[in-house]
Amino acid sequence: MDTKLHVSASPHFKGSSTTRRIMLDVIIALIPASVMACVIFGMRSMVLIAICIATCVLLEFISRKIMKRDTTIGDLSAVVTGLLLALNLPVDINPLIAMFGCLIAIVVVKQMFGGIGMNFVNPALAARIVLLVSFPGPMMHWVTAAGAPKAAAIDATTSATPLAAEPGVYSYVDLLLGRCGGSIGEVCALALILGGIYLVVRKVISPIIPCVYLGTAAVMSLIVGLDPLYQLLSGGLMIGAIFMATDYTTSPVTKWGKVIYAIGCGILTILLRAFSNMPEGVSFSILLMNILVPLIERATAPRTLGYIKKKKGEQK
Amino acid sequence: MAELSFPKRPYRTKGGVHAPHNKNTAHKESVILPVPSMVALPMTQHIGAPCKPMVKVGDIVDVGQQIAVSDAFVSAPIHASVSGKVKKIDKITMPDGGKVEAIFIESDGEQRLSPDIHPPKVNSLSDLITAVRNSGLVGLGGAGFPTSVKLNIPSDKNVDTLIINVAECEPYITSDHREILENSWDVISGIITVKEFLDIHRVIIGIENNKPDAIKALREIADSKVDPNDEIRVLPIRATYPQGAEKILIKACTGREVPVGGLPSDAGCLVMNVGSIAFIARYLKTGIPLIWRRLTVDGGCIENPVNVIAPIGTPIKDVIDFVGGYKEPPYKLIMGGPMMGIALPNDDLYILKQNNAILALSEKEAKYSEPTACIRCGKCLDACPMRLQPLELANAADRGDTDGLKFYNVMNCMECGCCSFACPAKRHLVQHIRMGKALIQKAKREEIAASKGGKK
Numbered sequence: 001m002d003t004k005l006h007v008s009a010s011p012h013f014k015g016s017s018t019t020r021r022i023m024l025d026v027i028i029a030l031i032p033a034s035v036m037a038c039v040i041f042g043m044r045s046m047v048l049i050a051i052c053i054a055t056c057v058l059l060e061f062i063s064r065k066i067m068k069r070d071t072t073i074g075d076l077s078a079v080v081t082g083l084l085l086a087l088n089l090p091v092d093i094n095p096l097i098a099m100f101g102c103l104i105a106i107v108v109v110k111q112m113f114g115g116i117g118m119n120f121v122n123p124a125l126a127a128r129i130v131l132l133v134s135f136p137g138p139m140m141h142w143v144t145a146a147g148a149p150k151a152a153a154i155d156a157t158t159s160a161t162p163l164a165a166e167p168g169v170y171s172y173v174d175l176l177l178g179r180c181g182g183s184i185g186e187v188c189a190l191a192l193i194l195g196g197i198y199l200v201v202r203k204v205i206s207p208i209i210p211c212v213y214l215g216t217a218a219v220m221s222l223i224v225g226l227d228p229l230y231q232l233l234s235g236g237l238m239i240g241a242i243f244m245a246t247d248y249t250t251s252p253v254t255k256w257g258k259v260i261y262a263i264g265c266g267i268l269t270i271l272l273r274a275f276s277n278m279p280e281g282v283s284f285s286i287l288l289m290n291i292l293v294p295l296i297e298r299a300t301a302p303r304t305l306g307y308i309k310k311k312k313g314e315q316k
Numbered sequence: 317m318a319e320l321s322f323p324k325r326p327y328r329t330k331g332g333v334h335a336p337h338n339k340n341t342a343h344k345e346s347v348i349l350p351v352p353s354m355v356a357l358p359m360t361q362h363i364g365a366p367c368k369p370m371v372k373v374g375d376i377v378d379v380g381q382q383i384a385v386s387d388a389f390v391s392a393p394i395h396a397s398v399s400g401k402v403k404k405i406d407k408i409t410m411p412d413g414g415k416v417e418a419i420f421i422e423s424d425g426e427q428r429l430s431p432d433i434h435p436p437k438v439n440s441l442s443d444l445i446t447a448v449r450n451s452g453l454v455g456l457g458g459a460g461f462p463t464s465v466k467l468n469i470p471s472d473k474n475v476d477t478l479i480i481n482v483a484e485c486e487p488y489i490t491s492d493h494r495e496i497l498e499n500s501w502d503v504i505s506g507i508i509t510v511k512e513f514l515d516i517h518r519v520i521i522g523i524e525n526n527k528p529d530a531i532k533a534l535r536e537i538a539d540s541k542v543d544p545n546d547e548i549r550v551l552p553i554r555a556t557y558p559q560g561a562e563k564i565l566i567k568a569c570t571g572r573e574v575p576v577g578g579l580p581s582d583a584g585c586l587v588m589n590v591g592s593i594a595f596i597a598r599y600l601k602t603g604i605p606l607i608w609r610r611l612t613v614d615g616g617c618i619e620n621p622v623n624v625i626a627p628i629g630t631p632i633k634d635v636i637d638f639v640g641g642y643k644e645p646p647y648k649l650i651m652g653g654p655m656m657g658i659a660l661p662n663d664d665l666y667i668l669k670q671n672n673a674i675l676a677l678s679e680k681e682a683k684y685s686e687p688t689a690c691i692r693c694g695k696c697l698d699a700c701p702m703r704l705q706p707l708e709l710a711n712a713a714d715r716g717d718t719d720g721l722k723f724y725n726v727m728n729c730m731e732c733g734c735c736s737f738a739c740p741a742k743r744h745l746v747q748h749i750r751m752g753k754a755l756i757q758k759a760k761r762e763e764i765a766a767s768k769g770g771k772k
Contacts, residue, residue: 003645003646005646005647005648005649005659005660005661005662006647006648006659006682006684007648007659007660007661008648008659008684009659009744009746009747009750010652010654010655010656010657010658010659010731010733010746011654011655011656011733011736011737011746012648012650012654012655012657012659012677012681012682013335013336013487013654013655013681013682013737014683014685014736014737014739014742015333015335015737015738015739015740017695017738017740018740018741018742019688019691019740019741021740022691022693022740072688072689075688077691114689115689116689116691117689117690117691117692117741118689206694248691248692248693248694249691249692253692253693253694253697253705253707254694254697254705301705301723301724302697302703302704302705303703304576304702304703304704304725304728305330305563305564305567305573305574305701305702305703305728306563306573306574306575306576306578306728307575307576307725307728308575308576
């Protein structure tokens with residue numbers, strides 16, 4: 001035989017799924033929300049999305065170069081981070097502030113901890129919180145959405161978010177279609193649910209986290225005396241439950257770990273919404289649960305096939 | 317003893333992956349390879365102690381003559397597969413890289429049967445075990461565990477179920493499938509023999525549901541009057557890899573779990589490959605030991621994929637030339653299936669007893685991909701049939717962390733490769749886990765050595 005053969009340990013077959021394809025699926029799932037952002041807030045939101053994606057990809061490229069590591073922009077994860085961050089910002093934010101957010105997300109949270117798969121909190125969420133704390137004014141300046149009810153208006157151009165508004169201002173339909181104030185991507189619950197269904201069908205995410213998160217939040221709302229459906233559809237809960245809490249790197253890999261994590265997120269979200277000064281609690285609760293993930297995982301290791309739990313007092 | 321029932325449908329098993337089936341040779345009649353001009357018979361073609369040659373260079377041997385034997389309990393004798401002259405006894409490199417002595421026999425083309433061959437007299441279980449030992453039979457599914465040891469069930473174990481493994485879950489391989497279609501009566505008569513002597517009253521033939529013709533053929537016989545008490549039943553199981561792994565098959569067929577570190581007999585089961593069971597029937601009838609086997613020759617680089625019946629020890633080159641040679645230069649040559657088989661360094665090796673396939677894979681099929689960072693998607697957990705956490709195991713192995721490896725039960729991994737197959741980051745998970753298992757074994761050996769040293 002003339003040709004040299006390749007030799008390696010088994011398996012010799014590999015499946016077709018790739019990191020890039022998964023990230024592409026997340027981007028596809030976010031398209032409805034992005035399109036709705038344009039419809040609701042105009043072309044300015046498209047510009048914001050473009051700025052965030054471009055900055056994230058560029059920063060990822062530069063930081064990998066500086067750290068003398070191989071380029072990873074091909075896996076599209078920086079695009080996802082940029083897109084998610086943009087969807088979590090108000091439409092009239094100063095582009096420089098948005099770019100600062102990208103810096104926090106990509107350089108500080110992601111690359112400084114080792115790049116994709118190593119960040120201990122969700123980069124887009126961490127960036128959003130940094131911006132929220134650093135620039136509370138611009139970060140909570142909610143431009144009136146197309147078709148938003150007049151009663152929600154604060155002045156000529158802005159209106160309250162559903163969580164800050166008087167009860168009864170927004171109807172459920174307003175919230176589903178995004179006719180309310182808020183970050184560009186979080187307002188239209190319908191588009192987000194559509195994206196979530198796509199992710200579940202494509203088996204990119206398991207439905208455990210979003211379902212348990214939303215379920216817990218609904219139950220908690222009842223307990224503290226809030227309208228469950230209104231709570232689910234308003235603010236960042238939908239985008240948080242479907243796209244943020246399900247982030248692979250910062251959510252548990254075990255089945256029961258996912259359940260515990262999602263319950264924790266749900267309880268914290270509603271507690272923060274009901275009792276804290278902030279109108280919103282999704283970002284903080286997911287971030288907190290992110291940090292608990294290693295502990296949750298260790299506590300919920302699955303029982304391996306044939307493993308018999310030793311009874312108390314049994315000697316071996 | 318609780319009443320034994322036959323499951324209507326398989327029990328639920330977790331994990332597994334949908335590897336492409338590629339059963340291209342399932343509907344092609346097996347072809348018989350002409351007698352090769354030279355065969356090489358390595359002294360280890362089984363799990364256990366290597367055999368010692370009983371012949372010298374220059375001896376004339378007959379077909380079926382015992383030429384190597386071992387006294388060890390876990391071993392299997394080796395028989396000449398052609399008649400002719402012993403040319404040399406020399407070390408050869410085995411597929412796994414180890415060097416093993418092999419007997420080279422130059423064929424005289426006569427295929428003279430040894431005068432010692434006569435059907436064994438079997439009246440009791442110990443007769444059967446002796447006969448199987450003398451036949452040189454090892455598990456033909458790939459692992460090569462001596463069948464006589466398997467049949468010799470310790471008296472403290474209560475085995476009530478015989479499971480016949482026809483899952484054949486590896487892509488490409490169809491040698492068991494062809495065995496059923498071509499020798500279905502041997503399969504059933506082998507089953508009846510084993511079950512009578514072991515006094516087992518429940519036989520489940522676990523067969524993947526992608527072989528409807530084989531299921532039909534087996535059912536026709538199993539439901540006929542050869543099985544008056546209806547103790548042999550065919551159970552179609554899910555066609556996902558690795559349904560044919562012993563522990564998974566036991567779970568699918570009986571719902572029982574083999575304890576960690578235990579054997580199938582701990583779950584009351586005896587699992588046998590369909591090829592082995594059919595061989596037992598033939599051996600009892602004819603007395604011809606294990607000197608040939610059916611193997612699948614396939615892969616993207618094979619001109620004319622087909623099942624070949626070849627004498628054991630045939631050079632792989634001869635087998636490939638016989639089926640029409642390579643269509644294009646192969647990227648990888650594999651002994652066994654693409655999920656667990658061994659990649660060969662060249663085609664200058666020989667067919668072994670437990671060798672169920674030779675695959676010549678093209679670059680497109682078996683392309684090596686560079687691993688990238690783990691994104692913790694958890695797909696390896698979903699794929700793991702043993703419900704382990706491959707990502708944690710691989711990380712612990714990478715760190716050399718034996719405590720971590722033990723915490724995540726590394727020794728329960730059966731190295732099926734589902735995690736590596738499923739990983740979107742193309743990480744070499746099972747490869748790392750193998751390293752981790754080696755680490756644990758090394759630590760154990762050192763511990764034993766240290767404790768012995770301390771006593772002295």
